[in-house]
Amino acid sequence: MPTLEANTSLSAAPATPQPERTPDPCIVVIFGASGDLTKRKLLPALYHLEQAGLLPKDFAVVGVARRPLEESFAPDMKEGIVAGGGVEESDPKLAPFVDRIQYHAMNFDDPSGYDALKTKLAELDNKYNTCGNRLFYLATAPEYFSDIVNYLGEHGMAKPDVETAPNGCKVWVRTIIEKPFGHDLNSAKALNDEVNKVFSEDQIFRIDHYLGKETVQNILVFRFANGIFENVWNRNYIDHVEITAAESIGIEGRGPFYETAGALRDVVQNHVMELLSFVAMEPPVSFEASAVRAEKVKVWKAITPIHPADTVRGQYGPGIVDGKPVIGYRQEDRVHPRSQTETYAALRLEIENWRWAGVPFYIRAGKRLAKRVTDITIQFKQPPLLLFKDQQGKGGEGVKPNVLSMRIQPDEGITLRFGAKIPGPSMNIGTVNMDFSYAEAFGKSSANGYERLLLDAMLGDGTLFAHRDGVEATWALMTPILEAWKKDPVKDFPNYAAGTWGPSAADALLESEGRKWRKL
Numbered sequence: 001m002p003t004l005e006a007n008t009s010l011s012a013a014p015a016t017p018q019p020e021r022t023p024d025p026c027i028v029v030i031f032g033a034s035g036d037l038t039k040r041k042l043l044p045a046l047y048h049l050e051q052a053g054l055l056p057k058d059f060a061v062v063g064v065a066r067r068p069l070e071e072s073f074a075p076d077m078k079e080g081i082v083a084g085g086g087v088e089e090s091d092p093k094l095a096p097f098v099d100r101i102q103y104h105a106m107n108f109d110d111p112s113g114y115d116a117l118k119t120k121l122a123e124l125d126n127k128y129n130t131c132g133n134r135l136f137y138l139a140t141a142p143e144y145f146s147d148i149v150n151y152l153g154e155h156g157m158a159k160p161d162v163e164t165a166p167n168g169c170k171v172w173v174r175t176i177i178e179k180p181f182g183h184d185l186n187s188a189k190a191l192n193d194e195v196n197k198v199f200s201e202d203q204i205f206r207i208d209h210y211l212g213k214e215t216v217q218n219i220l221v222f223r224f225a226n227g228i229f230e231n232v233w234n235r236n237y238i239d240h241v242e243i244t245a246a247e248s249i250g251i252e253g254r255g256p257f258y259e260t261a262g263a264l265r266d267v268v269q270n271h272v273m274e275l276l277s278f279v280a281m282e283p284p285v286s287f288e289a290s291a292v293r294a295e296k297v298k299v300w301k302a303i304t305p306i307h308p309a310d311t312v313r314g315q316y317g318p319g320i321v322d323g324k325p326v327i328g329y330r331q332e333d334r335v336h337p338r339s340q341t342e343t344y345a346a347l348r349l350e351i352e353n354w355r356w357a358g359v360p361f362y363i364r365a366g367k368r369l370a371k372r373v374t375d376i377t378i379q380f381k382q383p384p385l386l387l388f389k390d391q392q393g394k395g396g397e398g399v400k401p402n403v404l405s406m407r408i409q410p411d412e413g414i415t416l417r418f419g420a421k422i423p424g425p426s427m428n429i430g431t432v433n434m435d436f437s438y439a440e441a442f443g444k445s446s447a448n449g450y451e452r453l454l455l456d457a458m459l460g461d462g463t464l465f466a467h468r469d470g471v472e473a474t475w476a477l478m479t480p481i482l483e484a485w486k487k488d489p490v491k492d493f494p495n496y497a498a499g500t501w502g503p504s505a506a507d508a509l510l511e512s513e514g515r516k517w518r519k520l
């Protein structure tokens, strides 16, 4: 398809760090520090902040987990930072950063471990001048969230000891809580109640790493910093919206976790619902946390209950991914051989408000699909007078609806598809693209989404974090689906081969309305 290049003068504007946003001195305490997330994402993200000069000078990291890893933890994290991309072993900032990585072995359900941790943090405050400021990151399995929070409260670690440190800085304690935040509406409410007993809402940062992705934040910039798009961003001009979160990887050894989760809980309730809220929300009155969160919650609350007939479940069987044979979900390690867990979910939903009434939103998310791609497709309505309708099949493609594609990953960018006259004596129409590529305009970024969110939490800015109301609103949408699915076991699992685009029922969901998933 021909491509019209976007204005390349953009390449003159490199991504600029914002050094004025350097946080107060602090210690980041990571519970679950020997886990996959810490090594692959969190430490590389913290180091990227250090490289960009965005960490405070007085700073330390304390990893907390069960095994005695005092000797190996810091070198292991160094390995993760280097493997995470874009960092050389010889990078001059690396060794001093690794020197500030500490480890504390304890069992999360052993109260004495918290006393020892408290003492250790106080010692580190003296050593590193970190003023008593703490960011507790709960990177653990969700069953530990409420225990850790309660023990922090009982051991006097959830509130600052003093309001102001000797150097005059205001002392703060905050917590980042990983997903999944609950496994249905009731458990999410119960967890919110537990956490709110110990921490006030402004101390709590419920993380969804999709909100840290540049391309996700750019949805808001695209919509609200550009006058031309917002005018057509409504039911008068938009035919339907598709959101795809496709992964080619499987469950990567996370069998026990995934068996209790499934695609709806793992990805749709959080990442996909966040994407949907950014696409559908009204302009907030400001870019303040409370204003943005309020508009997102309004969107979720305006979604009409999703009928089970508008949902599709899938589970992958053996297949070929990237040219290599892979096993099916039921053959994965620690997965039940007759598992009913869905590795794919598709939904059709409607948002009943002034802007969106009657516009279907189609959502799909799954593992072991044909490729890794997260995309939002906005398909516009055809013009009312199809002046060129007779040109179809006369050497051109004929009139096709305009499509705006927001590519969240991996090939980050935005494409607008439109019809153009094919040069020649007839009015033949071809489809062309106007294309914006992040990498071409701003250079390739190694950021993984956690950088921005860790920085914001250290700064106390909750705009890109989930709020209690939001978490409960999205669970309120998902819980009836989960209950309906539980009552109605699937007989034909596995119903898609690894490396394909999911079950055929997901195609039927759109075909019954005369539509098709856009080919990605």
Ligand SMILES: NC(=O)C1=CN([C@@H]2O[C@H](COP(=O)(O)OP(=O)(O)OC[C@H]3O[C@@H](n4cnc5c(N)ncnc54)[C@H](OP(=O)(O)O)[C@@H]3O)[C@@H](O)[C@H]2O)C=CC1
Pocket (backbone or CB within 6 Å): 031, 032, 033, 034, 035, 036, 037, 038, 064, 065, 066, 067, 106, 107, 108, 109, 138, 139, 140, 141, 142, 178, 179, 180
């Ligand atoms: N991995 C990922 O890509 C993503 C993960 N997440 C979320 O992040 C969280 C962590 O995930 P992940 O890193 O994969 O988890 P892992 O299973 O890899 O790590 C679990 C960690 O918890 C520690 N741990 C478990 N039980 C105890 C205990 N009783 N006492 C002390 N430490 C304990 C383990 O320590 P030890 O090794 O010493 O037993 C280990 O450090 C989860 O909530 C997950 O949903 C979210 C998005 C992506």
Ligand SMILES: O=C1O[C@H](COP(=O)(O)O)[C@@H](O)[C@H](O)[C@H]1O
Pocket (backbone or CB within 6 Å): 179, 247, 266, 267
């Ligand atoms: O939270 C999760 O997200 C990842 C996908 O994240 P991405 O940044 O690679 O798109 C998913 O693989 C994992 O199952 C889920 O827990």
